[in-house]
Amino acid sequence: MASTKNMFWKRKKIKLPTSDVSEPFISVTDVKHYFYCPRIIYFEKVLHAKPMLGSQQEYSQELHEEYVKKELRRKDAIFYSREFVGAEKMLFVQLISTKLNLQGVVDCIIKTKRKEFIPVDYKNMESNRGKPWMDHKYQLTAYALLIDENYSTCVKRGIINYLPEKRIIQLEITPTMKTHVKRVLGHIKRIIKEESLPPIRVARKKCSGGCGYKYLCKDF
């Protein structure tokens, strides 16, 4: 599942700080993948296999890029709530945490007049019947951790914009969610370091193979 954000990293050729080889840098996309299915980490980071994406998924990535480009053109406008009038909007913010060995590019960060930081993530898919999907919720939490460290703040909420539905979901980001993501970072590092095959999250029969690794997964 190569995301638009991954493509962004490649295009910009952003240099990461050197880290201990035993402590690999984890991306927020890895965190999202882990919550979707931990086995994706093994295929991507241990086997270095390429996902086979359907045309629908590729189209969806193009749409995402198109939408964010539109946001770039509307630099100052924030539509989510009246409370954000006059707030600052930062797009495609590249952040690194040397404490957590975590990196990511946030689609948008709203900085309110009261100096509250709110990450916003755009999704080219439907929500989970009006609620955020678990992997999206923890992806946003990982962005919150990056923002906390980089701006010396404490993110308490985030926004996910499900584009096809025009559904904007605001969700609370709690200390428990942040602790959970930190724990998961440890799991991800262990999968990579120990080259251990993690369990799948959904029963094989129910898995749609949306990750792009179904062609490999069936043999494990």
Ligand code: SF4
């Ligand atoms: S095909 Fe399904 S079970 Fe296998 S890695 Fe992908 S999401 Fe997980």
